Amino acid sequence: MRAKVIVAVDAMGGDNAPNEVIKGSVRALANKNLHIKLFGPEDIIRSELANHDYDESRIEIIHAPEIVKMDESPTKAVRTKQNSSMIMAVNSVKEGFCDALVSAGNSGALLAGSTSIIGRIKGIERPVLGTPLPNAKDITFLLDSGANMDCKPSYLVQFAKMGSIYMEFVHKKPNPRVALINVGMEREKGNALTKEVYTLLENEKTINFIGNIEARSIPKGECDVAVCDAFVGNVILKYTEGMAGSLMGMIKEELMATTLSKIGAMMARGSFVKIKKRFDYAEIGGAPFLGLKRVVIKAHGSSDHRAIRSAIHQAYVFSSLRLCEEIEKYCLMNKSLDR
Amino acid sequence: MRAKVIVAVDAMGGDNAPNEVIKGSVRALANKNLHIKLFGPEDIIRSELANHDYDESRIEIIHAPEIVKMDESPTKAVRTKQNSSMIMAVNSVKEGFCDALVSAGNSGALLAGSTSIIGRIKGIERPVLGTPLPNAKDITFLLDSGANMDCKPSYLVQFAKMGSIYMEFVHKKPNPRVALINVGMEREKGNALTKEVYTLLENEKTINFIGNIEARSIPKGECDVAVCDAFVGNVILKYTEGMAGSLMGMIKEELMATTLSKIGAMMARGSFVKIKKRFDYAEIGGAPFLGLKRVVIKAHGSSDHRAIRSAIHQAYVFSSLRLCEEIEKYCLMNKSLDR
Numbered sequence: 164m165r166a167k168v169i170v171a172v173d174a175m176g177g178d179n180a181p182n183e184v185i186k187g188s189v190r191a192l193a194n195k196n197l198h199i200k201l202f203g204p205e206d207i208i209r210s211e212l213a214n215h216d217y218d219e220s221r222i223e224i225i226h227a228p229e230i231v232k233m234d235e236s237p238t239k240a241v242r243t244k245q246n247s248s249m250i251m252a253v254n255s256v257k258e259g260f261c262d263a264l265v266s267a268g269n270s271g272a273l274l275a276g277s278t279s280i281i282g283r284i285k286g287i288e289r290p291v292l293g294t295p296l297p298n299a300k301d302i303t304f305l306l307d308s309g310a311n312m313d314c315k316p317s318y319l320v321q322f323a324k325m326g327s328i329y330m331e332f333v334h335k336k337p338n339p340r341v342a343l344i345n346v347g348m349e350r351e352k353g354n355a356l357t358k359e360v361y362t363l364l365e366n367e368k369t370i371n372f373i374g375n376i377e378a379r380s381i382p383k384g385e386c387d388v389a390v391c392d393a394f395v396g397n398v399i400l401k402y403t404e405g406m407a408g409s410l411m412g413m414i415k416e417e418l419m420a421t422t423l424s425k426i427g428a429m430m431a432r433g434s435f436v437k438i439k440k441r442f443d444y445a446e447i448g449g450a451p452f453l454g455l456k457r458v459v460i461k462a463h464g465s466s467d468h469r470a471i472r473s474a475i476h477q478a479y480v481f482s483s484l485r486l487c488e489e490i491e492k493y494c495l496m497n498k499s500l501d502r
Numbered sequence: 503m504r505a506k507v508i509v510a511v512d513a514m515g516g517d518n519a520p521n522e523v524i525k526g527s528v529r530a531l532a533n534k535n536l537h538i539k540l541f542g543p544e545d546i547i548r549s550e551l552a553n554h555d556y557d558e559s560r561i562e563i564i565h566a567p568e569i570v571k572m573d574e575s576p577t578k579a580v581r582t583k584q585n586s587s588m589i590m591a592v593n594s595v596k597e598g599f600c601d602a603l604v605s606a607g608n609s610g611a612l613l614a615g616s617t618s619i620i621g622r623i624k625g626i627e628r629p630v631l632g633t634p635l636p637n638a639k640d641i642t643f644l645l646d647s648g649a650n651m652d653c654k655p656s657y658l659v660q661f662a663k664m665g666s667i668y669m670e671f672v673h674k675k676p677n678p679r680v681a682l683i684n685v686g687m688e689r690e691k692g693n694a695l696t697k698e699v700y701t702l703l704e705n706e707k708t709i710n711f712i713g714n715i716e717a718r719s720i721p722k723g724e725c726d727v728a729v730c731d732a733f734v735g736n737v738i739l740k741y742t743e744g745m746a747g748s749l750m751g752m753i754k755e756e757l758m759a760t761t762l763s764k765i766g767a768m769m770a771r772g773s774f775v776k777i778k779k780r781f782d783y784a785e786i787g788g789a790p791f792l793g794l795k796r797v798v799i800k801a802h803g804s805s806d807h808r809a810i811r812s813a814i815h816q817a818y819v820f821s822s823l824r825l826c827e828e829i830e831k832y833c834l835m836n837k838s839l840d841r
Contacts, residue, residue: 402717408718
């Protein structure tokens with residue numbers, strides 16, 4: 164692991180910025196190898212930091228007067244908001260002042276900015292957003308979970324490979340099982356895209372392709388890497404959140420209906436806390452954009468300080484493990500990723 | 503409502519055929535207006551029927567010696583299995599011997615057979631599979647949930663209209679709220695397909711289009727009709743089943759972990775039974791193929807007798823309400839559905 168990692172944090176990104184972002188950043192400093200540069204309006208960050216005790220030698224404020232709004236057009240934001248906390252943070256990584264970047268801000272702008280400023284690894288057609296999803300046993304890495312809505316078959320093959328490298332290097336899974344998200348297990352199932360991708364993945368010797376998987380099998384932990392286009396990935400991702408939430412809501416409602424079930428629920432309270440924790444995205448933190456030359460982590464827009472701390476920790480780990488360099492090495496070695 | 507409805511039942515379709523299909527058919531006869539023709543090998547059906555008491559004047563056996571297998575190629579099945587229970591049942595509806603059809607067999611073959619034999623309503627580009635999904639308040643009708651994996655924008659507009667007619671006539675929802683399943687609420691979100699469909703739906707005066715919906719909002723009951731292509735629809739449908747199952751599994755596991763929570767769970771047992779019932783597909787039954795000239799219901803492959811009974815009841819209701827005729831009437835009135 165690297166001795167020292169400097170993480171650029173977009174202090175103004177996300178629904179709970181800047182207070183939760185700054186609180187999460189301060190907490191992340193529990194890792195002594197970590198240094199943080201906070202990007203945003205200096206006065207706002209300074210007054211927020213005044214609420215915390217922290218090692219001043221390891222947090223630096225970089226004044227960025229502008230803010231990229233959550234609903235702003237990504238390309239316009241990149242073009243016109245050069246002095247925003249997000250774009251200045253991206254530039255600091257590009258210039259080598261920081262090793263990695265964390266933002267809970269506008270996803271599209273973060274992707275567009277990172278791609279155009281930091282740049283893609285040579286051979287990678289499209290950067291991809293990968294999200295670690297909790298399953299019954301461990302983690303399934305879902306990609307693309309948000310970057311490319313309309314995909315060519317070759318993109319998905321690259322996603323599969325980048326996902327494999329991620330699971331191998333970060334989660335220490337040797338020979339990770341890669342599955343294609345589809346509407347059935349049989350190879351002839353699916354739409355035009357999945358049919359073509361199936362054949363390509365089958366012929367890709369560097370990937371441990373185990374075939375199609377139905378979305379419902381993901382929570383069972385039947386694969387380590389699940390690939391799909393970002394439309395399908397995003398539907399699955401958000402549905403997981405929604406279903407978990409509304410099922411727990413229904414359970415709560417039912418349990419509160421009678422005195423007997425109320426008492427029962429109180430006695431079983433510990434169990435419910437544990438289940439809720441399994442679906443708690445704050446415990447996971449963020450999702451990396453893979454295929455870029457540097458580590459860029461997209462934290463959930465509604466991140467609280469725990470999620471931010473967790474995302475910064477991820478940035479530290481990925482940077483220490485030289486995840487981008489591993490993907491680059493693979494691209495150099497493997498002709499199939501070259502264009 | 504029609505006085506008498508004759509439903510053709512594919513006695514050999516589904517994982518639990520013929521016993522559960524026949525048991526469900528017998529139970530469905532509780533509705534005195536219902537007559538059933540059971541298609542399949544006569545000896546098998548006869549010996550199965552011997553286990554039940556029923557009104558013999560309202561069940562007829564039509565001998566069909568062949569069976570369409572669950573994994574058989576749909577087009578090949580339609581071409582070569584003219585004497586199968588499924589295809590003979592389809593023909594009986596086409597010829598007018600039966601009013602409606604229920605099968606839990608091979609979905610692709612049922613769709614291909616119904617489309618080529620019974621035929622599409624004039625003006626309808628593609629028949630669509632619509633599935634009623636339970637939500638926090640009532641039902642959301644999801645379509646396409648299985649028929650068309652690769653869709654043109656115009657297909658989705660027709661799905662929206664057929665879904666509206668279904669919710670209005672079957673579920674008595676005046677002016678049903680139609681939403682487009684997408685990865686965000688904003689109109690510019692999504693892939694090439696959804697962007698184009700959004701504009702078309704917006705301009706469709708006969709539809710109460712309320713905009714995009716994220717899959718996670720479906721369980722909250724924020725729309726009555728949710729449209730998407732069958733790839734996305736099938737992912738959502740199967741994921742709902744999978745998530746409900748694995749969450750309930752996790753809860754059970756956690757509750758059994760300590761004596762205290764075990765006792766608590768026993769006290770709250772009634773609540774869990776109620777929740778399970780809400781996600782129990784047997785209570786809902788089947789999914790109609792809309793856009794065909796006659797009522798065709800696809801029952802879930804794993805249907806038990808309750809699901810079959812429920813699917814036959816749906817066939818009775820749709821036929822009585824003249825659902826196909828309503829769609830046909832709309833097509834005649836509305837130029838936008840004409841080709």
